[in-house]
Amino acid sequence: MNTVLDLLKPRLLSASNALLRSNKKNSFARIAMFGFLGVIFWTGVFIIFYKVLNYFQSVQDFGTILAMKLLSMIIMIFFMLLLFSNIINFLTHLYLSQDLPLLHALPISAGEIFTSRWLISLFDSSWMIFTFSMPFFLSYGIIYKADLLYYVAFLSVMIFMCMMASSISGMLVLFGAKILPAGRIRTILIMLGVLMVIVLVLILRLTRPEQLVNPDTFATVVTYLNSMQMPSSPLLPTTWITDAIKAGLNHQNKVLALNLALTASFSLMLIFINSLLAEKYYFSGFSKSQTTAKRLFYPLKSNNSSWEDFLNGLPRDAKAFAVKEIRTFFRDSSQWPQLFLMGALVAIYLYNFSVLPLDQSPIKTVYLQNLFSFLNIALASSVLAAVAARFVFPAVSMEGQAFWIVQAAPVSISHFLWIKFFLYYLPLLFLAEILIVISNVFLQVSSFMMILSALTLFLLVPAIVGMAVGLGAIYADFKSENATQVVTGFGGLLFMILSFSLIGAVIVLEAGPVYAILMAHLRGHKIAQIQIIWAIISFIMVFLLCALATFYPMHLGKKSLLPHQ
Amino acid sequence: MITLTELTKDFGTTLAVNKLNLKVGAGEIYGFIGPNGAGKTTTIRMMGGIIAPSSGKIIIGGYDMSQNPVAAKQIIGFVPDRPFLYEKLTGMEFLRFCADVYHVPQNIFFVKAEGLLKQFALWNWADELIEAYSHGMKQRLILASALLHDPRVLIIDEPMVGLDPEAVHMVKDILKTLASKNTAIFISTHTLSIAEDLCHRIGLIHKGTLLAEGSLDDLKKFAKLGEARLEEVFLTIIKENTFI
Numbered sequence: 001m002n003t004v005l006d007l008l009k010p011r012l013l014s015a016s017n018a019l020l021r022s023n024k025k026n027s028f029a030r031i032a033m034f035g036f037l038g039v040i041f042w043t044g045v046f047i048i049f050y051k052v053l054n055y056f057q058s059v060q061d062f063g064t065i066l067a068m069k070l071l072s073m074i075i076m077i078f079f080m081l082l083l084f085s086n087i088i089n090f091l092t093h094l095y096l097s098q099d100l101p102l103l104h105a106l107p108i109s110a111g112e113i114f115t116s117r118w119l120i121s122l123f124d125s126s127w128m129i130f131t132f133s134m135p136f137f138l139s140y141g142i143i144y145k146a147d148l149l150y151y152v153a154f155l156s157v158m159i160f161m162c163m164m165a166s167s168i169s170g171m172l173v174l175f176g177a178k179i180l181p182a183g184r185i186r187t188i189l190i191m192l193g194v195l196m197v198i199v200l201v202l203i204l205r206l207t208r209p210e211q212l213v214n215p216d217t218f219a220t221v222v223t224y225l226n227s228m229q230m231p232s233s234p235l236l237p238t239t240w241i242t243d244a245i246k247a248g249l250n251h252q253n254k255v256l257a258l259n260l261a262l263t264a265s266f267s268l269m270l271i272f273i274n275s276l277l278a279e280k281y282y283f284s285g286f287s288k289s290q291t292t293a294k295r296l297f298y299p300l301k302s303n304n305s306s307w308e309d310f311l312n313g314l315p316r317d318a319k320a321f322a323v324k325e326i327r328t329f330f331r332d333s334s335q336w337p338q339l340f341l342m343g344a345l346v347a348i349y350l351y352n353f354s355v356l357p358l359d360q361s362p363i364k365t366v367y368l369q370n371l372f373s374f375l376n377i378a379l380a381s382s383v384l385a386a387v388a389a390r391f392v393f394p395a396v397s398m399e400g401q402a403f404w405i406v407q408a409a410p411v412s413i414s415h416f417l418w419i420k421f422f423l424y425y426l427p428l429l430f431l432a433e434i435l436i437v438i439s440n441v442f443l444q445v446s447s448f449m450m451i452l453s454a455l456t457l458f459l460l461v462p463a464i465v466g467m468a469v470g471l472g473a474i475y476a477d478f479k480s481e482n483a484t485q486v487v488t489g490f491g492g493l494l495f496m497i498l499s500f501s502l503i504g505a506v507i508v509l510e511a512g513p514v515y516a517i518l519m520a521h522l523r524g525h526k527i528a529q530i531q532i533i534w535a536i537i538s539f540i541m542v543f544l545l546c547a548l549a550t551f552y553p554m555h556l557g558k559k560s561l562l563p564h565q
Numbered sequence: 566m567i568t569l570t571e572l573t574k575d576f577g578t579t580l581a582v583n584k585l586n587l588k589v590g591a592g593e594i595y596g597f598i599g600p601n602g603a604g605k606t607t608t609i610r611m612m613g614g615i616i617a618p619s620s621g622k623i624i625i626g627g628y629d630m631s632q633n634p635v636a637a638k639q640i641i642g643f644v645p646d647r648p649f650l651y652e653k654l655t656g657m658e659f660l661r662f663c664a665d666v667y668h669v670p671q672n673i674f675f676v677k678a679e680g681l682l683k684q685f686a687l688w689n690w691a692d693e694l695i696e697a698y699s700h701g702m703k704q705r706l707i708l709a710s711a712l713l714h715d716p717r718v719l720i721i722d723e724p725m726v727g728l729d730p731e732a733v734h735m736v737k738d739i740l741k742t743l744a745s746k747n748t749a750i751f752i753s754t755h756t757l758s759i760a761e762d763l764c765h766r767i768g769l770i771h772k773g774t775l776l777a778e779g780s781l782d783d784l785k786k787f788a789k790l791g792e793a794r795l796e797e798v799f800l801t802i803i804k805e806n807t808f809i
Contacts, residue, residue, distance in 0.1 A: 320665030324651060324658075331653040331694070401649035407615040409666045410639035563617035 003108050007116035010099070030490045037493070038131075046135030053143040067140070072242045074136060075161075078129055079238050082162055085125035086169030093117040093124075094282070095177060095289040104286065114278035118170055125169075126162035133158060140249060150248035153256055157241045160267040164237055167270035174277050177285030237266055317411050321419045328398070342387060349383060349435065353442040370518055373445040377453050378507050380435045381460050384428060385499035389487050392424045392468035393495055396476045396557070397486045403478045413561045417469055417554055425465045432457045448521070452514065459542060460506060463549035464499055470553025471495045474560045502549050509538045509545070566591050566718050566749035567612070572621035574607050574773075581607040583773040584621070589749045589766075591717070594740060596764030597753040598799060604773040605753040606646060609722045612751065613643040626717050639667065642716030646723040646753075648703035652696035656687055656706050659695060660713060667714035681709040684735070700727040708736065712743075719743060719750045725759055737763055761795040769802055777802050 052070070056063040094100075094117050103113050137154040140146070233239060244259035246252075311319045329335055353376075396417075399406060406416055436453045445453075475491020486492060513535035520527045567589040574582040582604040589595040599605050610616045612623055614634045623630035628637035651659060660678045663669075669677065682688045685705040695703065704727045711719065719740075725733045740763060744750055754760055760767050761781060768778045777787050784798045 316665045316668060320662045323665075324654060324662050327658065328651055328653040401647070402651050404613075404615055404643075404645050404649065405651070408613045408638060408641070408643040408645075410635045410668075411666060412635055563615065 003112045004116045004119070007103070007108070007113065008119060011120055033490070034493070042132065042135055045132060046139055049136050049139040050142065053139055057143060067143075068246060071140065071245060072238070075242050075245070076238050078133055079161060079165055079241075081129055082126060082165035083169055085129070086121055086166045087173055089121040089125045090117075090166075090169050090173040093121050094173060095286060100286065104283070109279070110283035110286070111275060111279040114170075114282045115275060118166065118274070118278075121170075122162060122166040125166065130158055130162060137245070140245070144249045146249050147251065149251075149253065149256065150245075153248035153260060154245050156260060157244045157263050160263045161237070161241050164263070164267040164270055167267065167274045170274045171270075171277060174274075174281050174285060177289060178281050237263065240266075317409075317415070318419050318422075321411075321416065322423055325395075325420070325423050338390060342390075345383070346431070346435065349379075350438055350442070353439040369443045369445050370449050373440055373443050373449040373453060374507075374511070374514060376436065376439050376443070377456050377510075378503055380432060380439070380453075380457060381464070381503040381506075382500065383435065384432050384457075384461065385464055385496065385503065387431065388424070388428065388464050388468040388499070389492060389496055392428070392465055393472040393487045393492055394485075395420050395424065395469060396473045396561070397478060397480060399476075400478055400480075403476075407563070414554075414558045417473060417557055417561070421462075421465055421469045421554065424469070425462055428465055429458070429461045432461050446521070448517070452510070456506060456510065456542070459546040460503065463502060463546040466550035467495055467498055467502070467553045470555070470557035471498070473557030474553075476561070498549075502545065505545060506542050509542050513538045566593075566626055567595075567751055568622070568624040569608075569612070570622040570624070572608070572611065572623060573619045574604070574611060574616070575619040580773050582611070582618075582770075585770075585773075585775055587768055587775065587778065589751055591747045591749050592744050593766065594744050594750040594752065594764045596760035596767040597751065597770060598755060598757060598760050598767060598795075599770035600755065603770045605755075605770060606722055607773075608770070609645075609720055609751070609753050612720050613641065613645075614638050639714075640717040642711035642714070642719045644707050644711045644719075644721040644724065646726060648700065648707050648727070650695045650703055650706065653694060655692050655694055656682065656698070657691040659706065660710055663710040663713050669714050677713060681712060684739075685709045686732070701729060701732065704728055705732060708739075712739070717748060719748055721751070722753045723756075724752055724754065725756055733759075757795045757799055767795070769799065771802075 053067055056066045056070075059066065094114065100113075104110070137151075137158075141150050141154075144150075240259045240262040244256055244263060247256035247259060308319075308323055311322050314322060406413075433454060436457050437450070440450050440453055471491050471494060472486070475486065475489065475494075477486045477489070480486055487495075513531065516531045517527055517535065519525075520531070567587075569585050569587050572582055572585040573580075585604075585608060587595070597605055597608065607616070611618050612625070612630070614630050614637065617631065623637075625637040626640045628640075630637045651662070654662065657678060660681070661674065664674045664678070679688065682691050685708060687702060687705055687709065690698065690702065695706065698706065708721075708724070711721075724736055724740075728736065737759075740750055740752075744765075752760070752764065764781075766778065766780055767784060769776045769784070777784055779787065781795060781798075784795070784802070787798075787802065
């Protein structure tokens, strides 16, 4: 056990050194900012659940059933999130970390290395879910006037649930590393990405959320109540966890004790089995992961043409960077699941617009369609900002330790950044325009709204990409083991805040004149001259704002990457 | 070809390079030696345009690195001490990338790339991803890429680290040939036998300051040693910490 604790020390010391020895003023500001945002989010979650549960309580007979259904759904979601988060962390900590060869050269057993990494993964994967589950359970406790035992119960089952999810993930990862050919460990990540999409869709479908708010679809109240009260399988750990919390809420101490005992014993048994499996299989899996990674796909050889020919119009150095960027991106299998997820999100986004029951609305349809179309600009831009955060913001950091090649090359940093900009600008512009045009077609909006939406996105895309590349350069981390994670840091947060602020500002600037024009159109009135001037000034301001957001962060990014005095 | 004037790099807590003055002519191999932390890599990184000096000038082939970095870099072949590369490209793709960035004529690229890959024993690995290369293979690939555009100035930080004896021998031959064709070569190393075998002149840096400079014979005289190896000269000068 002492060895395991020793193995945890580098992590603890690195964290404390990062905190104490870095620029104190800067690190304090970061902690304060993250802490503040965390508290706001935590409070927001609490208020939402408190209000929802309060509302449920006001619904006679159904209230408690709905609340309990929500409880089981949320616990299922927490469990799945923990499972996936643990798998990803396990893969990194057990097989991909750069310090592993050093650890395996030390006179310690593979089991001890596994246990120390298991503890780190358990913490990394669970702390956030654990922290943000608190307001959820707290709101239940307050609404149901639970006693101290409930709070002890939910804290205990949450800890056991985290341990359980971590152990199951550990077994899955051990098994995956054992059966897959050497060097294919990252393939698991691809499979996970696809699996995650499927499981998410399945969870959404299986919980049938639409039925919770639409009892009309049931023949009778009895069938509705029956379907809501349908018990989950007693063999599932999530059922024991849910039952333990329900028992805590309802002061059923014996039921609580039984389910708590089931949860605790099962999680401890899993840890025990996991350690046995690790002792036997971890090292061979690790050894396999250290061998040369073979390519999943070899390019089709063609003497006549290549996709690179499409880039022939670019200046030579720009083409070189573009080809390098595209190859690196698509050969990095950890990017693929993210692409699948993005594709799924876009499909869901468009699907939602296609099923909007506009004709059933009591509000005048034309008004509603145009209102939705206007809100759609904000929604599509937000999707774009999220995509940019994931793919564009880390683009500079993705150069990694090979950034010296760019620094030593006869290419200016400004040129390098603008190449990055255009590489992402074009596909994102295409994505944004597709999103907005197709969703507007589903909404059957007026041609004025269609042009306005397309034009606004046309201005917002370079602004968002410019901010992502520029801030990504300012907050670049070339030493990170996983450059895609830089977006979870301070710079990523700042980018998201600034992007949403920009989107908000553009919407606010456009809302007034657009409303005036639309209402005049709906009422058959002529647009007043003052409204035209107002519209022109607003759109000029939108243009200037977007231009500033495009160029200024790029300028700052260039300054920050240039060799400093 | 290389002129460093009063070159200084102050990291705030450490004065890494202190008023360094040196010149390297065309066809000359200049060895830059010194103990760990002496300021060798910092000097090399400033010469490659990777970090900016706190003060002083770097002139490469007549171009001022601070005023005209792109033109200066165009004539440099730069080899860092650690072979970080684009792991998801193949060796041949990486050379193509370098050729495009350094504007190597398209019509001669393939012949040059094939020649270099064969010379550095990487031809059979040309279509494999760099992530599958060993440390030594990556080092050889960087050397090959640095020579692709026929640089007039070659700046190499620890050229032999990670190379097998055969490759070391080959690199020595290549450097000598390049020097005979008027390429200025600046090598930083703490492998003294390399400096002894290869370099026309040697500069000895310690704690950021150039303590001694000249041919091996000059340094022996400076250290007041007769028939001695560079190692003894090095240790004597470092011990006495004498300024030029």
